[in-house]
Amino acid sequence: MSNTQDTSARPTPKIEPADGKLGILIPGMGAVATTFIAGVEAIKQNLAKPIGSVTQLATIRLGKRTDNNTPKIKDFVPLAPLENLVFGGWDIFEENCYEAAVNAAVLDRPLLDKLKDPLSALKPMPAVFDSEYVKRIHGPNLKPKGSKMEHAEMLMDDIRQFKARTGASRLAMIWCGSTEVFHRAAAVHQSVETFEKGLAASDPEISPSQIYAYAALKSGVSYTNGAPHLTVDAPALMQMARDRSVPIAGKDYKTGQTFMKTLLAPGFKSRMLGVSGWFSTNILGNRDGEVLDDPGSFRSKEETKLSALEQILQPDLYPDLYKDIYHKVRINYYPPRGDNKEGWDNIDIFGWLGYPMQIKVDFLCRDSILAAPLALDLVLFMDLAQRAGMRGVQEWLSFYFKGPMTAPGLYPEHDIFIQLMKMKNTLRWMKGEQLITHLGLEYYD
Numbered sequence: 001m002s003n004t005q006d007t008s009a010r011p012t013p014k015i016e017p018a019d020g021k022l023g024i025l026i027p028g029m030g031a032v033a034t035t036f037i038a039g040v041e042a043i044k045q046n047l048a049k050p051i052g053s054v055t056q057l058a059t060i061r062l063g064k065r066t067d068n069n070t071p072k073i074k075d076f077v078p079l080a081p082l083e084n085l086v087f088g089g090w091d092i093f094e095e096n097c098y099e100a101a102v103n104a105a106v107l108d109r110p111l112l113d114k115l116k117d118p119l120s121a122l123k124p125m126p127a128v129f130d131s132e133y134v135k136r137i138h139g140p141n142l143k144p145k146g147s148k149m150e151h152a153e154m155l156m157d158d159i160r161q162f163k164a165r166t167g168a169s170r171l172a173m174i175w176c177g178s179t180e181v182f183h184r185a186a187a188v189h190q191s192v193e194t195f196e197k198g199l200a201a202s203d204p205e206i207s208p209s210q211i212y213a214y215a216a217l218k219s220g221v222s223y224t225n226g227a228p229h230l231t232v233d234a235p236a237l238m239q240m241a242r243d244r245s246v247p248i249a250g251k252d253y254k255t256g257q258t259f260m261k262t263l264l265a266p267g268f269k270s271r272m273l274g275v276s277g278w279f280s281t282n283i284l285g286n287r288d289g290e291v292l293d294d295p296g297s298f299r300s301k302e303e304t305k306l307s308a309l310e311q312i313l314q315p316d317l318y319p320d321l322y323k324d325i326y327h328k329v330r331i332n333y334y335p336p337r338g339d340n341k342e343g344w345d346n347i348d349i350f351g352w353l354g355y356p357m358q359i360k361v362d363f364l365c366r367d368s369i370l371a372a373p374l375a376l377d378l379v380l381f382m383d384l385a386q387r388a389g390m391r392g393v394q395e396w397l398s399f400y401f402k403g404p405m406t407a408p409g410l411y412p413e414h415d416i417f418i419q420l421m422k423m424k425n426t427l428r429w430m431k432g433e434q435l436i437t438h439l440g441l442e443y444y445d
């Protein structure tokens with residue numbers, strides 16, 4: 001008997017090699033994007049290590065425990081090497097990537113100064129922006145007036161020119177822009193046809209991020225949504241991704257507080273400990289915090305932040321433990337903190353015979369330091385997925401998101417340990433390796 005499982009459910013894909021440059025296109029060149037780009041440049045120059053990046057540091061066990069075969073993931077699947085990444089992006093502000101990184105004040109000035117040449121060379125292209133979707137910020141670097149379809153065409157032109165300019169052989173787009181106001185999928189999002197008509201008529205339900213996503217998919221470029229708003233989580237764009245064999249993924253990087261939640265909640269459930277309340281509050285003072293101070297943008301964030309606990313704890317299956325949980329999430333804009341967020345959780349749990357206990361978590365985190373390696377991993381894995389012919393929603397990348405996208409009708413998996421197992425088993429499947437179930441009985445035969 002083996003503790004591995006047959007992988008025959010779907011044939012092993014053929015993976016095209018990662019030859020040539022991979023162009024990373026980023027709408028929104030603020031704190032996360034500049035920390036990501038500067039980090040890659042620093043690592044390329046041997047000034048720092050890729051801490052926090054699974055693609056760069058993590059290993060993957062293959063075969064039996066006794067085989068002692070645990071290569072690094074980057075040596076197991078063909079990922080684009082960091083030296084082959086080239087960056088481009090859009091922002092409503094004209095600052096180049098060096099200036100934007102200095103303003104974001106995440107990374108120290110001496111480090112940024114060492115990277116000044118490559119970062120200064122990166123100037124954001126004029127953005128497609130709509131102040132109905134992102135309030136509180138206004139910038140001059142905008143595309144000329146036009147319909148939403150005309151804006152999509154301008155973006156496709158940017159994509160073509162970027163590819164020609166950089167000589168990239170493949171592209172991946174990842175949203176690092178501000179969180180847009182909460183919207184549900186509307187009639188215009190129901191099919192590719194209605195969506196295209198909506199673009200031509202500048203339908204107010206189509207957000208700027210959806211115009212970027214449409215331009216990407218139409219250009220055969222994968223799209224990853226690092227923010228909590230809808231974008232590709234709508235039937236028209238999902239259909240387009242499938243039709244054009246392009247991967248999509250989202251939503252909202254799982255960093256500070258939700259990362260902690262998805263570490264702790266599976267632990268409580270694994271021991272059948274009850275939770276009666278979970279109060280989460282955040283203070284942060286960066287531009288993201290300023291945008292999230294707007295109730296519409298906060299509503300988008302609240303949706304992804306609230307959904308994780310419910311899905312992990314499964315109150316329907318465990319009513320004695322989780323039926324009456326009181327879950328509250330707050331975000332407060334507090335400028336003195338800059339990007340150094342404080343995420344504070346009070347968790348009321350109960351144990352044997354219902355006796356109550358409390359846990360306090362105070363995570364003094366650095367938001368963009370946590371998000372940057374996720375952005376790196378995501379673009380590398382999305383490029384891998386595309387070369388492996390995997391199209392549509394990439395649920396195996398749920399590990400990275402607060403609100404993982406799934407196929408319609410499926411509930412998302414939020415438990416980070418299940419997500420990690422799913423991700424690693426997907427990589428094993430891609431390479432025709434046996435999946436690992438951790439049964440392990442054969443060691444005792």
Ligand SMILES: NC(=O)c1ccc[n+]([C@@H]2O[C@H](COP(=O)([O-])OP(=O)(O)OC[C@H]3O[C@@H](n4cnc5c(N)ncnc54)[C@H](O)[C@@H]3O)[C@@H](O)[C@H]2O)c1
Nearest residue numbers: 028030031032091127176177178179227253255287288367
């Ligand atoms: N930092 C984290 O840990 C974290 C975690 C999860 C999600 N996120 C999300 O990632 C996104 C980026 O976060 P950040 O801290 O870098 O924010 P930021 O405010 O520093 O950067 C966002 C940038 O996007 C630009 N922008 C807004 N709308 C745009 C548009 N239509 N086109 C082009 N540019 C546009 C803004 O001008 C700004 O420079 C936010 O949506 C945030 O909620 C961040």
